Amino acid sequence: MYSVNYHRASSVADAAKLSKKGDAKFLSGGMTLIPAMKTRLAAPSDLVDLTYIAELKGITVSGKTVTIGGATTHAEVAANAKLKSVCPAICHLAAHIGDPHVRHRGTIGGSIANNDPAADYPAALLALSATIVTNKREISADKYFTGLFETALKEGEIVTGVTFTAPAKAGYSKFPNPASRYAMTGVFVAKGKDGVRVAVTGAGEDGVFRSKPIEAALAKKFDAAALEGVSVPSAGLMSDLHASAEYRANLVVVMAKRAVAAANA
Amino acid sequence: MSDVSLTVNGRKVSASVEDRTLLVHFLRENLGLTGTHVGCDTSQCGACVVHVDGKAVKSCTMLAAQASGSTVVTIEGLADGADLHPVQAAFKENHGLQCGFCTPGMIMSATDMINRHPQGLDEATVRAELEGNICRCTGYHNIVKAILAASEEMSKAGKGKAKKAA
Numbered sequence: 001m002y003s004v005n006y007h008r009a010s011s012v013a014d015a016a017k018l019s020k021k022g023d024a025k026f027l028s029g030g031m032t033l034i035p036a037m038k039t040r041l042a043a044p045s046d047l048v049d050l051t052y053i054a055e056l057k058g059i060t061v062s063g064k065t066v067t068i069g070g071a072t073t074h075a076e077v078a079a080n081a082k083l084k085s086v087c088p089a090i091c092h093l094a095a096h097i098g099d100p101h102v103r104h105r106g107t108i109g110g111s112i113a114n115n116d117p118a119a120d121y122p123a124a125l126l127a128l129s130a131t132i133v134t135n136k137r138e139i140s141a142d143k144y145f146t147g148l149f150e151t152a153l154k155e156g157e158i159v160t161g162v163t164f165t166a167p168a169k170a171g172y173s174k175f176p177n178p179a180s181r182y183a184m185t186g187v188f189v190a191k192g193k194d195g196v197r198v199a200v201t202g203a204g205e206d207g208v209f210r211s212k213p214i215e216a217a218l219a220k221k222f223d224a225a226a227l228e229g230v231s232v233p234s235a236g237l238m239s240d241l242h243a244s245a246e247y248r249a250n251l252v253v254v255m256a257k258r259a260v261a262a263a264n265a
Numbered sequence: 266m267s268d269v270s271l272t273v274n275g276r277k278v279s280a281s282v283e284d285r286t287l288l289v290h291f292l293r294e295n296l297g298l299t300g301t302h303v304g305c306d307t308s309q310c311g312a313c314v315v316h317v318d319g320k321a322v323k324s325c326t327m328l329a330a331q332a333s334g335s336t337v338v339t340i341e342g343l344a345d346g347a348d349l350h351p352v353q354a355a356f357k358e359n360h361g362l363q364c365g366f367c368t369p370g371m372i373m374s375a376t377d378m379i380n381r382h383p384q385g386l387d388e389a390t391v392r393a394e395l396e397g398n399i400c401r402c403t404g405y406h407n408i409v410k411a412i413l414a415a416s417e418e419m420s421k422a423g424k425g426k427a428k429k430a431a
Contacts, residue, residue, distance in 0.1 A: 006284040006330040034326050099397025104320040
């Protein structure tokens with residue numbers, strides 16, 4: 001790792017101020033950034049630690065409205081009883097990110113600020129039609145995820161939290177890479193007041209995306225059987241040493257069936 | 266440079282370290298606590314697992330500066346004097362190791378796992394929870410056996426304590 005200056009922010013305003021130093025990066029759980037710095041793929045001059053900012057932590061559930069602070073860890077999301085009672089799918093998703101030690105450190109804000117194309121949370125937030133709240137504005141998930149490791153965030157903008165309305169039904173299923181446990185394909189399905197939304201991670205060349213053929217089939221009947229015979233195009237899907245685009249296209253349908261079955265269980 | 270202050274295995278320690286110092290290097294090189302191992306150095310193998318404020322974390326993927334102000338427990342801090350911690354004793358009894366390199370991380374992960382499952386553990390849960398710890402010798406069989414035995418032992422001891430208290 002190259003030399004770096006560490007700063008611990010005491011508030012969001014303090015963090016925004018500290019981020020103006022040199023080529024600073026925000027540090028949340030560090031489960032991606034620190035390994036990237038160790039391999040020198042990332043070399044910020046300064047790190048602004050967000051994890052000691054009280055206002056970025058915690059989960060509130062008010063009726064069906066869920067708000068999760070940006071510095072809330074995956075373990076906290078996985079174990080939150082109130083959240084589990086209104087949207088168990090997101091708890092299930094959080095409980096299957098990385099491993100227990102990673103879940104103790106990694107945060108939802110860090111995950112979506114990085115927007116890894118194989119990360120789990122982007123699928124949930126897109127399917128749940130969530131709003132990403134920053135220190136400057138609110139961004140709909142539809143407009144937030146803009147490409148591989150790309151988001152609508154501007155320089156110095158901090159994800160302070162996410163908020164969504166818990167849907168009537170939701171489910172998530174992923175096919176984890178056997179070595180890394182990242183999603184080779186992960187599908188989050190949600191049936192809410194705005195109909196059925198289905199988001200796919202780990203498969204798209206441009207990161208997370210909504211699958212229209214699957215949404216259309218599930219809108220008719222929200223049941224795994226409705227996906228029999230449905231296929232999704234392989235155009236725009238990733239081909240790499242782990243799987244071809246055609247294989248991933250098939251996985252999208254298989255994972256969607258499992259996600260719907262989980263949502264209906 | 267960062268001034269870091271931590272409580273490590275019950276002892277207050279302070280030092281001035283480079284900001285890029287990883288917690289595992291601080292433990293091993295500044296404090297001489299070489300029980301915590303660096304295996305893969307890429308956040309995968311879990312040989313470096315320690316407890317920070319009661320939670321198992323990979324100390325190769327955290328800066329010492331991030332941990333400043335925290336309470337850290339390493340493998341050296343588990344035993345009560347000459348008495349092994351129940352998880353250590355179970356690994357010994359069940360021969361939950363061969364070369365021993367992964368063992369400190371396995372034991373710290375197992376202790377955390379048992380703490381998070383006070384209702385008890387089954388084999389499938391233990392295997393799933395061990396996702397972040399790699400052992401290249403044992404095939405995990407005796408590690409899983411040791412963790413299940415320790416879990417049972419600790420829940421018995423916990424009930425014993427509760428009875429005493431009542």
